[in-house]
Amino acid sequence: MPSLVNTALTFLALLLAAGPLHAARIEVVASFSIVADFVRQVGGNRVDVITLVGPDEDAHGFQPRPSDARAVREADLLVANGLGFDAWMERLAQSAGYRGPIVTASAGVTPLDAPAHDGHAHAHDHDHDHDRDSIDPHAWQDVANARIYVENIAAALARIDPDGAQHYRDNAARYTAALATLDAEIRRTLSVLPPARRKVVTSHDAFGYFDRAYGIRFLPAAGVGSHSEPSAAGIARLIRQLRREDIPVVFIENVKDPRLIERIGKESGARVGGTLYSDALSGPDGPAPTYIDMMRFNVDALVDGLRGDHR
Protein backbone atom coordinates (compact mmCIF):
# COMPACT_ATOMS: atom_id res chain seq x y z
CA MET A 1 0.00 0.00 0.00
CA PRO A 2 2.03 2.92 -1.24
CA SER A 3 -0.46 5.40 0.19
CA LEU A 4 0.02 3.97 3.67
CA VAL A 5 3.76 4.28 3.29
CA ASN A 6 3.26 7.85 2.15
CA THR A 7 1.14 8.65 5.15
CA ALA A 8 3.69 7.11 7.47
CA LEU A 9 6.48 9.10 5.83
CA THR A 10 4.50 12.32 6.07
CA PHE A 11 3.95 11.63 9.73
CA LEU A 12 7.61 10.98 10.29
CA ALA A 13 8.49 14.18 8.48
CA LEU A 14 6.06 16.05 10.68
CA LEU A 15 7.58 14.63 13.83
CA LEU A 16 11.05 15.55 12.66
CA ALA A 17 9.98 19.05 11.71
CA ALA A 18 8.39 19.56 15.09
CA GLY A 19 11.53 18.32 16.85
CA PRO A 20 14.61 20.55 16.99
CA LEU A 21 13.41 24.14 16.78
CA HIS A 22 15.19 26.78 14.70
CA ALA A 23 17.65 24.30 13.27
CA ALA A 24 16.69 25.73 9.88
CA ARG A 25 14.95 28.94 8.89
CA ILE A 26 12.09 30.38 10.92
CA GLU A 27 8.70 29.35 9.51
CA VAL A 28 6.17 32.16 9.53
CA VAL A 29 2.58 31.81 8.36
CA ALA A 30 0.98 35.10 7.33
CA SER A 31 -2.77 35.48 6.89
CA PHE A 32 -2.64 37.41 3.61
CA SER A 33 -0.28 38.72 0.97
CA ILE A 34 0.38 42.24 2.27
CA VAL A 35 1.35 41.15 5.78
CA ALA A 36 3.39 38.36 4.18
CA ASP A 37 5.36 40.95 2.23
CA PHE A 38 6.17 42.83 5.46
CA VAL A 39 7.37 39.62 7.08
CA ARG A 40 9.56 38.88 4.07
CA GLN A 41 11.08 42.38 4.16
CA VAL A 42 11.88 42.13 7.87
CA GLY A 43 12.79 38.47 8.02
CA GLY A 44 15.07 38.44 5.01
CA ASN A 45 16.93 35.16 4.55
CA ARG A 46 16.33 33.94 8.11
CA VAL A 47 12.62 33.45 7.52
CA ASP A 48 10.37 31.34 5.27
CA VAL A 49 6.93 32.84 4.74
CA ILE A 50 3.78 30.92 3.89
CA THR A 51 0.78 33.01 2.80
CA LEU A 52 -2.72 31.68 3.48
CA VAL A 53 -4.72 34.09 1.32
CA GLY A 54 -2.51 34.56 -1.68
CA PRO A 55 -2.17 37.33 -4.29
CA ASP A 56 -5.41 38.48 -5.92
CA GLU A 57 -7.48 36.43 -3.47
CA ASP A 58 -10.19 37.71 -1.20
CA ALA A 59 -9.64 37.26 2.54
CA HIS A 60 -13.32 37.71 3.37
CA GLY A 61 -14.41 34.22 2.38
CA PHE A 62 -11.26 32.25 3.20
CA GLN A 63 -11.68 28.47 3.44
CA PRO A 64 -8.64 26.74 4.96
CA ARG A 65 -7.37 23.55 3.34
CA PRO A 66 -5.67 20.71 5.22
CA SER A 67 -2.34 21.91 3.85
CA ASP A 68 -3.01 25.31 5.46
CA ALA A 69 -3.71 23.70 8.82
CA ARG A 70 -0.48 21.71 8.53
CA ALA A 71 1.51 24.82 7.69
CA VAL A 72 -0.02 26.60 10.69
CA ARG A 73 0.78 23.73 13.03
CA GLU A 74 4.40 23.60 11.90
CA ALA A 75 4.86 27.36 12.03
CA ASP A 76 7.09 29.16 14.53
CA LEU A 77 5.06 32.34 14.28
CA LEU A 78 1.64 33.38 12.96
CA VAL A 79 1.10 36.92 11.70
CA ALA A 80 -2.41 38.28 11.29
CA ASN A 81 -3.67 41.72 10.39
CA GLY A 82 -6.23 41.98 13.17
CA LEU A 83 -9.03 44.58 13.32
CA GLY A 84 -11.44 41.82 12.32
CA PHE A 85 -9.90 41.39 8.85
CA ASP A 86 -8.71 37.83 9.43
CA ALA A 87 -10.56 36.76 12.55
CA TRP A 88 -10.47 33.17 11.29
CA MET A 89 -6.74 33.05 12.05
CA GLU A 90 -7.23 32.37 15.75
CA ARG A 91 -9.76 29.59 15.13
CA LEU A 92 -7.50 28.05 12.52
CA ALA A 93 -4.53 28.12 14.94
CA GLN A 94 -6.61 26.43 17.60
CA SER A 95 -8.04 23.71 15.40
CA ALA A 96 -4.64 23.04 13.84
CA GLY A 97 -3.08 22.56 17.28
CA TYR A 98 -0.71 25.51 17.00
CA ARG A 99 0.68 26.62 20.37
CA GLY A 100 3.11 29.37 19.42
CA PRO A 101 2.58 33.13 19.39
CA ILE A 102 0.15 34.98 17.11
CA VAL A 103 1.17 38.54 16.23
CA THR A 104 -1.47 41.10 15.46
CA ALA A 105 0.46 43.25 13.03
CA SER A 106 -1.93 46.19 13.34
CA ALA A 107 -1.57 46.45 17.13
CA GLY A 108 -1.07 50.09 17.99
CA VAL A 109 -2.66 51.74 14.95
CA THR A 110 -5.47 54.22 15.56
CA PRO A 111 -8.50 52.36 14.26
CA LEU A 112 -10.98 53.98 11.95
CA ASP A 113 -14.69 53.30 11.86
CA ALA A 114 -15.90 51.54 8.78
CA PRO A 115 -18.00 53.71 6.48
CA ALA A 116 -21.76 53.50 6.82
CA HIS A 117 -23.01 50.31 5.29
CA ASP A 118 -25.49 51.70 2.79
CA GLY A 119 -22.72 52.78 0.45
CA HIS A 120 -23.79 56.38 0.72
CA ALA A 121 -22.07 59.67 1.34
CA HIS A 122 -21.60 59.25 5.07
CA ALA A 123 -18.05 57.96 4.84
CA HIS A 124 -16.99 61.07 6.68
CA ASP A 125 -19.28 61.38 9.64
CA HIS A 126 -17.80 59.09 12.21
CA ASP A 127 -20.49 58.24 14.67
CA HIS A 128 -18.73 56.95 17.73
CA ASP A 129 -19.89 53.42 17.63
CA HIS A 130 -16.86 51.29 18.35
CA ASP A 131 -18.53 48.01 17.69
CA ARG A 132 -15.91 45.52 16.54
CA ASP A 133 -17.64 44.91 13.25
CA SER A 134 -17.71 48.58 12.39
CA ILE A 135 -13.93 49.03 12.43
CA ASP A 136 -12.24 49.45 9.08
CA PRO A 137 -9.50 46.78 8.98
CA HIS A 138 -7.54 48.07 5.98
CA ALA A 139 -5.05 49.99 8.13
CA TRP A 140 -2.10 49.30 5.82
CA GLN A 141 -3.48 51.80 3.31
CA ASP A 142 -1.75 54.49 5.40
CA VAL A 143 2.03 54.10 5.08
CA ALA A 144 2.48 55.38 8.64
CA ASN A 145 0.52 52.35 9.80
CA ALA A 146 2.66 50.06 7.66
CA ARG A 147 5.60 51.23 9.78
CA ILE A 148 3.74 50.11 12.90
CA TYR A 149 3.12 46.74 11.26
CA VAL A 150 6.84 46.42 10.55
CA GLU A 151 7.77 47.29 14.15
CA ASN A 152 5.37 44.69 15.50
CA ILE A 153 6.63 42.02 13.14
CA ALA A 154 10.30 42.79 13.86
CA ALA A 155 9.70 42.64 17.62
CA ALA A 156 7.86 39.33 17.34
CA LEU A 157 10.57 37.79 15.15
CA ALA A 158 13.27 38.93 17.59
CA ARG A 159 11.34 37.32 20.46
CA ILE A 160 11.16 33.88 18.88
CA ASP A 161 14.62 34.07 17.29
CA PRO A 162 16.86 36.11 19.63
CA ASP A 163 19.97 35.20 17.64
CA GLY A 164 18.59 37.09 14.67
CA ALA A 165 17.40 40.13 16.61
CA GLN A 166 20.06 42.41 15.13
CA HIS A 167 19.31 41.13 11.65
CA TYR A 168 15.60 41.91 12.06
CA ARG A 169 16.31 45.34 13.54
CA ASP A 170 18.57 46.22 10.61
CA ASN A 171 16.07 45.00 8.03
CA ALA A 172 13.22 46.80 9.76
CA ALA A 173 15.23 50.02 9.89
CA ARG A 174 16.10 49.79 6.21
CA TYR A 175 12.53 49.00 5.23
CA THR A 176 11.11 51.71 7.46
CA ALA A 177 13.35 54.21 5.71
CA ALA A 178 12.00 52.98 2.38
CA LEU A 179 8.47 53.43 3.72
CA ALA A 180 9.24 56.99 4.80
CA THR A 181 10.48 57.73 1.28
CA LEU A 182 7.32 56.16 -0.09
CA ASP A 183 5.15 58.28 2.19
CA ALA A 184 6.86 61.50 1.09
CA GLU A 185 6.62 60.43 -2.53
CA ILE A 186 2.90 59.78 -2.23
CA ARG A 187 2.29 63.21 -0.71
CA ARG A 188 4.40 64.91 -3.38
CA THR A 189 2.66 63.06 -6.22
CA LEU A 190 -0.82 63.78 -4.94
CA SER A 191 -0.04 67.43 -4.30
CA VAL A 192 -0.60 68.23 -7.99
CA LEU A 193 -4.33 67.56 -7.55
CA PRO A 194 -6.55 70.55 -6.79
CA PRO A 195 -8.95 70.10 -3.85
CA ALA A 196 -11.99 69.90 -6.15
CA ARG A 197 -10.64 66.81 -7.85
CA ARG A 198 -9.71 64.83 -4.76
CA LYS A 199 -12.60 62.41 -4.78
CA VAL A 200 -13.10 58.99 -6.35
CA VAL A 201 -15.50 56.08 -6.14
CA THR A 202 -14.48 52.46 -5.64
CA SER A 203 -16.31 49.17 -5.38
CA HIS A 204 -15.03 48.42 -1.91
CA ASP A 205 -14.63 50.50 1.26
CA ALA A 206 -10.96 49.75 1.71
CA PHE A 207 -9.38 53.17 1.54
CA GLY A 208 -10.53 54.89 4.71
CA TYR A 209 -6.99 55.08 6.07
CA PHE A 210 -5.63 56.34 2.75
CA ASP A 211 -8.35 58.99 2.83
CA ARG A 212 -7.38 60.08 6.35
CA ALA A 213 -3.66 60.11 5.61
CA TYR A 214 -3.55 61.63 2.14
CA GLY A 215 -6.79 63.54 1.76
CA ILE A 216 -8.40 61.75 -1.16
CA ARG A 217 -12.10 61.08 -0.62
CA PHE A 218 -13.12 57.52 -1.43
CA LEU A 219 -16.85 57.11 -1.82
CA PRO A 220 -17.98 53.50 -1.68
CA ALA A 221 -20.22 51.95 -4.31
CA ALA A 222 -21.15 49.04 -2.06
CA GLY A 223 -20.66 48.34 1.64
CA VAL A 224 -17.71 46.73 3.39
CA GLY A 225 -17.40 43.04 2.67
CA SER A 226 -17.94 41.23 -0.58
CA HIS A 227 -21.29 39.60 0.06
CA SER A 228 -23.78 42.44 0.28
CA GLU A 229 -25.66 42.70 -3.00
CA PRO A 230 -26.41 46.29 -3.93
CA SER A 231 -29.98 47.50 -4.30
CA ALA A 232 -31.31 49.63 -7.10
CA ALA A 233 -31.81 52.39 -4.54
CA GLY A 234 -28.14 52.27 -3.53
CA ILE A 235 -26.90 52.39 -7.10
CA ALA A 236 -29.29 55.21 -7.95
CA ARG A 237 -28.11 57.23 -4.95
CA LEU A 238 -24.52 56.75 -5.99
CA ILE A 239 -25.11 57.76 -9.60
CA ARG A 240 -26.98 60.86 -8.49
CA GLN A 241 -24.12 61.66 -6.16
CA LEU A 242 -21.50 61.20 -8.89
CA ARG A 243 -23.47 63.50 -11.17
CA ARG A 244 -24.11 66.07 -8.48
CA GLU A 245 -20.57 66.20 -7.13
CA ASP A 246 -19.01 65.80 -10.55
CA ILE A 247 -16.76 62.91 -9.55
CA PRO A 248 -14.02 62.52 -12.15
CA VAL A 249 -13.20 58.83 -11.86
CA VAL A 250 -14.38 55.46 -10.54
CA PHE A 251 -12.06 52.54 -9.85
CA ILE A 252 -12.49 48.80 -10.14
CA GLU A 253 -10.73 46.63 -7.63
CA ASN A 254 -8.85 43.41 -8.18
CA VAL A 255 -11.32 41.20 -6.37
CA LYS A 256 -14.76 42.49 -7.37
CA ASP A 257 -17.17 42.06 -10.27
CA PRO A 258 -16.37 44.98 -12.58
CA ARG A 259 -19.66 45.11 -14.44
CA LEU A 260 -21.53 47.08 -11.83
CA ILE A 261 -18.81 49.70 -11.50
CA GLU A 262 -18.59 50.05 -15.24
CA ARG A 263 -22.33 50.60 -15.44
CA ILE A 264 -22.17 53.30 -12.77
CA GLY A 265 -19.26 54.95 -14.54
CA LYS A 266 -21.04 55.05 -17.89
CA GLU A 267 -24.22 56.37 -16.43
CA SER A 268 -22.70 59.12 -14.34
CA GLY A 269 -20.19 60.39 -16.87
CA ALA A 270 -17.30 59.49 -14.61
CA ARG A 271 -14.27 57.82 -16.15
CA VAL A 272 -13.57 54.21 -15.28
CA GLY A 273 -10.03 54.07 -13.94
CA GLY A 274 -7.92 50.94 -13.82
CA THR A 275 -7.53 48.67 -10.87
CA LEU A 276 -6.75 49.80 -7.36
CA TYR A 277 -5.19 47.12 -5.18
CA SER A 278 -6.78 47.21 -1.76
CA ASP A 279 -6.57 43.99 0.24
CA ALA A 280 -4.39 41.72 -1.83
CA LEU A 281 -1.18 42.14 -3.77
CA SER A 282 -0.93 41.02 -7.37
CA GLY A 283 1.04 37.96 -8.42
CA PRO A 284 4.80 38.35 -9.06
CA ASP A 285 4.15 39.26 -12.72
CA GLY A 286 1.42 41.77 -11.89
CA PRO A 287 1.84 45.48 -11.25
CA ALA A 288 1.78 45.21 -7.45
CA PRO A 289 3.84 42.26 -6.22
CA THR A 290 5.00 44.07 -3.07
CA TYR A 291 3.44 46.57 -0.69
CA ILE A 292 5.56 49.46 -1.94
CA ASP A 293 4.75 48.59 -5.56
CA MET A 294 1.08 48.42 -4.63
CA MET A 295 1.00 51.87 -3.04
CA ARG A 296 2.94 53.39 -5.96
CA PHE A 297 0.67 51.72 -8.46
CA ASN A 298 -2.46 52.96 -6.67
CA VAL A 299 -1.18 56.51 -6.41
CA ASP A 300 -0.21 56.59 -10.08
CA ALA A 301 -3.64 55.26 -11.01
CA LEU A 302 -5.31 57.88 -8.81
CA VAL A 303 -3.34 60.79 -10.23
CA ASP A 304 -3.85 59.48 -13.74
CA GLY A 305 -7.61 59.37 -13.20
CA LEU A 306 -7.94 62.60 -11.29
CA ARG A 307 -5.63 64.95 -13.16
CA GLY A 308 -8.51 65.94 -15.35
CA ASP A 309 -7.27 66.20 -18.92
CA HIS A 310 -9.59 63.37 -19.97
CA ARG A 311 -12.98 64.98 -19.81
Next chain:
Amino acid sequence: MIVQGLIEPFLEFEFMRRALAGCVALALGATPVGLFLLLRRMSLMGDAMSHAILPGAALGYLAFGLSLGAMTTGGIAAGVIVALAAGVVARSSILKEDASLAAFYLISLAAGVLLISLRGRNIDLLHVLFGSVLALDDASLLLIATISTLTLFALAVLYRPLVLECFDPSFLRGVSGLSPIAHYGFLILVVVNLVSGFHALGTLMAVGIMILPAAAARLWAKRLATMLVAAGVIALASGVAGLLTSFHADVPAGPAIVLAAGLCYFVSLVFAPGGVIGARLYGRRHLEA
Protein backbone atom coordinates in the same frame (compact mmCIF):
# COMPACT_ATOMS: atom_id res chain seq x y z
CA MET B 1 -47.23 61.03 -7.64
CA ILE B 2 -47.58 57.28 -7.68
CA VAL B 3 -47.25 57.15 -11.43
CA GLN B 4 -44.13 59.23 -11.10
CA GLY B 5 -42.67 56.71 -8.65
CA LEU B 6 -43.40 53.93 -11.11
CA ILE B 7 -41.94 55.53 -14.20
CA GLU B 8 -39.31 57.96 -13.06
CA PRO B 9 -36.71 55.37 -11.98
CA PHE B 10 -36.68 54.02 -15.53
CA LEU B 11 -36.54 57.48 -17.08
CA GLU B 12 -33.73 58.72 -14.89
CA PHE B 13 -31.43 55.71 -14.85
CA GLU B 14 -30.17 53.62 -17.71
CA PHE B 15 -29.31 50.73 -15.41
CA MET B 16 -33.00 50.48 -14.54
CA ARG B 17 -33.91 50.44 -18.23
CA ARG B 18 -31.33 47.74 -18.86
CA ALA B 19 -32.66 45.72 -15.94
CA LEU B 20 -36.15 46.12 -17.37
CA ALA B 21 -34.97 44.96 -20.78
CA GLY B 22 -33.38 41.94 -19.10
CA CYS B 23 -36.66 41.16 -17.34
CA VAL B 24 -38.62 41.43 -20.60
CA ALA B 25 -36.19 39.05 -22.29
CA LEU B 26 -36.41 36.56 -19.43
CA ALA B 27 -40.21 36.72 -19.41
CA LEU B 28 -40.23 35.93 -23.12
CA GLY B 29 -37.59 33.21 -23.06
CA ALA B 30 -36.91 31.61 -19.72
CA THR B 31 -40.49 31.66 -18.43
CA PRO B 32 -42.09 29.74 -21.36
CA VAL B 33 -39.31 27.18 -21.08
CA GLY B 34 -40.06 27.02 -17.36
CA LEU B 35 -43.71 26.33 -18.11
CA PHE B 36 -42.81 23.35 -20.27
CA LEU B 37 -40.46 22.15 -17.54
CA LEU B 38 -43.34 22.38 -15.09
CA LEU B 39 -45.72 20.53 -17.38
CA ARG B 40 -43.17 17.77 -17.85
CA ARG B 41 -42.84 17.49 -14.06
CA MET B 42 -39.21 18.58 -14.24
CA SER B 43 -39.51 21.75 -12.17
CA LEU B 44 -36.51 20.86 -10.07
CA MET B 45 -34.31 20.27 -13.09
CA GLY B 46 -33.38 23.94 -13.18
CA ASP B 47 -31.70 23.75 -9.82
CA ALA B 48 -29.87 20.60 -10.76
CA MET B 49 -28.66 22.14 -14.00
CA SER B 50 -27.36 25.22 -12.21
CA HIS B 51 -24.85 22.93 -10.54
CA ALA B 52 -24.19 20.95 -13.69
CA ILE B 53 -22.77 23.91 -15.59
CA LEU B 54 -20.08 24.50 -12.97
CA PRO B 55 -17.26 22.36 -14.46
CA GLY B 56 -17.66 23.98 -17.86
CA ALA B 57 -17.46 27.45 -16.37
CA ALA B 58 -14.47 26.31 -14.32
CA LEU B 59 -12.68 24.93 -17.39
CA GLY B 60 -13.31 28.17 -19.24
CA TYR B 61 -11.87 30.02 -16.29
CA LEU B 62 -8.82 27.76 -16.05
CA ALA B 63 -8.10 28.12 -19.75
CA PHE B 64 -8.83 31.81 -20.34
CA GLY B 65 -9.00 33.44 -16.91
CA LEU B 66 -11.95 35.59 -15.96
CA SER B 67 -13.37 35.82 -19.45
CA LEU B 68 -17.12 36.04 -19.49
CA GLY B 69 -17.37 34.59 -22.98
CA ALA B 70 -15.17 31.58 -22.27
CA MET B 71 -16.90 30.80 -19.00
CA THR B 72 -20.36 31.16 -20.50
CA THR B 73 -19.47 28.94 -23.45
CA GLY B 74 -17.94 26.37 -21.14
CA GLY B 75 -20.95 26.48 -18.86
CA ILE B 76 -23.41 26.01 -21.72
CA ALA B 77 -21.32 23.14 -23.11
CA ALA B 78 -21.19 21.37 -19.76
CA GLY B 79 -24.91 21.91 -19.20
CA VAL B 80 -25.81 20.61 -22.66
CA ILE B 81 -23.61 17.55 -22.20
CA VAL B 82 -25.20 16.74 -18.85
CA ALA B 83 -28.72 17.34 -20.14
CA LEU B 84 -28.17 15.24 -23.27
CA ALA B 85 -26.43 12.44 -21.39
CA ALA B 86 -29.26 12.36 -18.87
CA GLY B 87 -31.78 12.34 -21.70
CA VAL B 88 -30.06 9.44 -23.48
CA VAL B 89 -29.93 7.41 -20.28
CA ALA B 90 -33.56 8.16 -19.48
CA ARG B 91 -34.70 7.06 -22.93
CA SER B 92 -32.58 3.95 -23.22
CA SER B 93 -32.24 2.51 -19.71
CA ILE B 94 -34.66 1.71 -16.95
CA LEU B 95 -33.64 4.82 -15.01
CA LYS B 96 -36.17 7.62 -15.10
CA GLU B 97 -35.27 11.15 -16.15
CA ASP B 98 -34.94 12.47 -12.59
CA ALA B 99 -32.61 9.69 -11.49
CA SER B 100 -30.31 9.93 -14.49
CA LEU B 101 -30.22 13.71 -14.27
CA ALA B 102 -29.42 13.59 -10.56
CA ALA B 103 -26.55 11.19 -11.22
CA PHE B 104 -25.03 13.32 -13.96
CA TYR B 105 -25.42 16.66 -12.24
CA LEU B 106 -23.86 15.37 -9.02
CA ILE B 107 -20.86 14.06 -10.94
CA SER B 108 -20.62 17.31 -12.84
CA LEU B 109 -20.87 19.40 -9.67
CA ALA B 110 -18.11 17.43 -7.97
CA ALA B 111 -15.89 17.79 -11.03
CA GLY B 112 -16.56 21.52 -11.04
CA VAL B 113 -15.66 22.01 -7.39
CA LEU B 114 -12.48 20.01 -7.91
CA LEU B 115 -11.50 22.00 -11.00
CA ILE B 116 -11.99 25.32 -9.27
CA SER B 117 -9.85 24.23 -6.34
CA LEU B 118 -6.97 23.52 -8.74
CA ARG B 119 -6.37 27.22 -9.12
CA GLY B 120 -7.41 30.38 -7.30
CA ARG B 121 -9.31 28.46 -4.68
CA ASN B 122 -10.78 31.54 -3.17
CA ILE B 123 -12.50 33.13 -6.13
CA ASP B 124 -16.24 32.81 -6.01
CA LEU B 125 -16.48 31.74 -9.63
CA LEU B 126 -20.22 31.71 -10.09
CA HIS B 127 -20.53 35.08 -8.45
CA VAL B 128 -18.01 36.51 -10.86
CA LEU B 129 -19.59 34.81 -13.82
CA PHE B 130 -23.15 35.69 -13.07
CA GLY B 131 -23.81 39.21 -12.02
CA SER B 132 -26.78 41.19 -10.92
CA VAL B 133 -29.76 42.38 -12.92
CA LEU B 134 -28.66 45.90 -11.99
CA ALA B 135 -25.29 45.46 -13.68
CA LEU B 136 -26.18 44.22 -17.15
CA ASP B 137 -23.50 45.31 -19.59
CA ASP B 138 -23.91 45.25 -23.35
CA ALA B 139 -22.50 41.76 -23.71
CA SER B 140 -24.78 40.22 -21.07
CA LEU B 141 -27.85 42.00 -22.36
CA LEU B 142 -27.13 40.99 -25.92
CA LEU B 143 -26.62 37.39 -24.83
CA ILE B 144 -29.89 37.29 -22.91
CA ALA B 145 -31.84 38.91 -25.74
CA THR B 146 -30.32 36.56 -28.31
CA ILE B 147 -31.13 33.51 -26.23
CA SER B 148 -34.72 34.67 -25.72
CA THR B 149 -35.19 35.35 -29.43
CA LEU B 150 -33.82 31.96 -30.44
CA THR B 151 -35.91 30.33 -27.73
CA LEU B 152 -39.12 31.86 -29.10
CA PHE B 153 -38.32 30.61 -32.60
CA ALA B 154 -37.34 27.20 -31.32
CA LEU B 155 -40.50 26.91 -29.24
CA ALA B 156 -42.59 27.89 -32.26
CA VAL B 157 -40.97 25.15 -34.33
CA LEU B 158 -41.08 22.53 -31.58
CA TYR B 159 -44.50 23.50 -30.25
CA ARG B 160 -46.53 20.51 -31.52
CA PRO B 161 -44.11 17.74 -30.64
CA LEU B 162 -43.34 19.42 -27.31
CA VAL B 163 -47.01 19.52 -26.34
CA LEU B 164 -47.37 15.86 -27.21
CA GLU B 165 -44.14 15.10 -25.36
CA CYS B 166 -45.59 16.83 -22.30
CA PHE B 167 -48.87 14.98 -22.21
CA ASP B 168 -48.19 11.65 -23.86
CA PRO B 169 -44.53 11.00 -24.66
CA SER B 170 -45.02 7.38 -25.62
CA PHE B 171 -47.65 8.33 -28.19
CA LEU B 172 -45.29 10.81 -29.78
CA ARG B 173 -42.51 8.26 -29.81
CA GLY B 174 -44.84 5.85 -31.57
CA VAL B 175 -46.15 8.12 -34.30
CA SER B 176 -43.34 10.50 -35.08
CA GLY B 177 -39.62 10.71 -35.63
CA LEU B 178 -39.73 14.18 -34.14
CA SER B 179 -39.75 12.91 -30.59
CA PRO B 180 -35.99 12.88 -29.97
CA ILE B 181 -35.62 16.27 -31.64
CA ALA B 182 -38.29 17.71 -29.38
CA HIS B 183 -36.79 16.06 -26.35
CA TYR B 184 -33.16 17.02 -26.81
CA GLY B 185 -33.94 20.36 -28.36
CA PHE B 186 -35.96 21.21 -25.31
CA LEU B 187 -33.17 20.18 -22.94
CA ILE B 188 -30.78 22.46 -24.80
CA LEU B 189 -33.31 25.28 -24.52
CA VAL B 190 -33.45 24.70 -20.77
CA VAL B 191 -29.68 24.97 -20.45
CA VAL B 192 -29.22 28.13 -22.51
CA ASN B 193 -32.13 29.85 -20.80
CA LEU B 194 -30.76 28.95 -17.42
CA VAL B 195 -27.46 30.52 -18.37
CA SER B 196 -29.26 33.63 -19.55
CA GLY B 197 -31.16 33.69 -16.25
CA PHE B 198 -27.87 33.33 -14.37
CA HIS B 199 -26.49 36.37 -16.13
CA ALA B 200 -29.49 38.43 -15.15
CA LEU B 201 -30.32 37.16 -11.70
CA GLY B 202 -27.45 35.02 -10.48
CA THR B 203 -27.39 31.29 -9.94
CA LEU B 204 -29.64 31.25 -6.90
CA MET B 205 -32.47 33.33 -8.30
CA ALA B 206 -32.57 32.34 -11.97
CA VAL B 207 -34.69 29.24 -11.52
CA GLY B 208 -37.24 31.31 -9.61
CA ILE B 209 -38.20 33.40 -12.62
CA MET B 210 -38.54 30.23 -14.72
CA ILE B 211 -40.74 28.20 -12.42
CA LEU B 212 -42.76 30.53 -10.16
CA PRO B 213 -44.61 32.44 -12.91
CA ALA B 214 -45.19 29.14 -14.71
CA ALA B 215 -46.65 27.55 -11.57
CA ALA B 216 -48.90 30.57 -10.99
CA ALA B 217 -50.06 30.56 -14.62
CA ARG B 218 -50.79 26.84 -14.47
CA LEU B 219 -53.26 27.54 -11.66
CA TRP B 220 -55.19 30.09 -13.73
CA ALA B 221 -55.39 28.59 -17.18
CA LYS B 222 -56.51 25.34 -18.74
CA ARG B 223 -55.31 25.90 -22.29
CA LEU B 224 -51.60 25.87 -22.99
CA ALA B 225 -51.63 29.05 -25.10
CA THR B 226 -53.37 30.97 -22.32
CA MET B 227 -50.94 29.52 -19.82
CA LEU B 228 -47.95 30.67 -21.85
CA VAL B 229 -49.28 34.21 -22.13
CA ALA B 230 -50.22 34.32 -18.45
CA ALA B 231 -46.79 33.04 -17.38
CA GLY B 232 -45.04 35.67 -19.48
CA VAL B 233 -47.25 38.45 -18.13
CA ILE B 234 -46.75 37.32 -14.53
CA ALA B 235 -42.98 37.08 -15.03
CA LEU B 236 -42.82 40.55 -16.53
CA ALA B 237 -45.02 42.03 -13.80
CA SER B 238 -42.83 40.37 -11.16
CA GLY B 239 -39.75 41.80 -12.83
CA VAL B 240 -41.12 45.33 -12.85
CA ALA B 241 -42.47 45.04 -9.31
CA GLY B 242 -39.18 43.62 -8.04
CA LEU B 243 -37.12 46.34 -9.70
CA LEU B 244 -39.34 49.08 -8.30
CA THR B 245 -39.23 47.51 -4.84
CA SER B 246 -35.47 47.37 -5.05
CA PHE B 247 -35.45 51.02 -6.09
CA HIS B 248 -37.85 52.37 -3.49
CA ALA B 249 -37.31 50.02 -0.54
CA ASP B 250 -33.52 49.67 -0.89
CA VAL B 251 -33.38 45.88 -1.16
CA PRO B 252 -31.37 43.69 -3.57
CA ALA B 253 -33.10 43.34 -6.93
CA GLY B 254 -32.74 39.61 -7.63
CA PRO B 255 -34.52 38.36 -4.50
CA ALA B 256 -37.09 41.13 -4.82
CA ILE B 257 -38.04 39.97 -8.32
CA VAL B 258 -38.31 36.33 -7.32
CA LEU B 259 -40.29 37.21 -4.20
CA ALA B 260 -42.69 39.25 -6.34
CA ALA B 261 -43.16 36.15 -8.50
CA GLY B 262 -43.61 34.17 -5.29
CA LEU B 263 -46.34 36.56 -4.18
CA CYS B 264 -48.11 36.05 -7.52
CA TYR B 265 -47.83 32.33 -6.93
CA PHE B 266 -49.36 32.53 -3.43
CA VAL B 267 -52.24 34.73 -4.62
CA SER B 268 -52.85 32.31 -7.48
CA LEU B 269 -52.60 29.37 -5.14
CA VAL B 270 -55.46 30.77 -3.11
CA PHE B 271 -57.71 32.46 -5.65
CA ALA B 272 -57.05 30.87 -9.03
CA PRO B 273 -59.44 28.24 -10.39
CA GLY B 274 -56.81 25.59 -9.89
CA GLY B 275 -55.95 26.77 -6.39
CA VAL B 276 -56.98 25.91 -2.87
CA ILE B 277 -60.06 28.08 -2.34
CA GLY B 278 -60.46 28.90 -5.99
CA ALA B 279 -61.26 25.32 -6.87
CA ARG B 280 -64.34 25.34 -4.63
CA LEU B 281 -65.22 28.93 -5.47
CA TYR B 282 -65.27 28.47 -9.23
CA GLY B 283 -66.32 24.86 -9.01
CA ARG B 284 -69.49 25.72 -7.12
CA ARG B 285 -70.26 28.60 -9.40
CA HIS B 286 -69.80 26.26 -12.30
CA LEU B 287 -72.29 23.82 -10.80
CA GLU B 288 -74.82 26.54 -10.09
CA ALA B 289 -74.62 27.93 -13.60
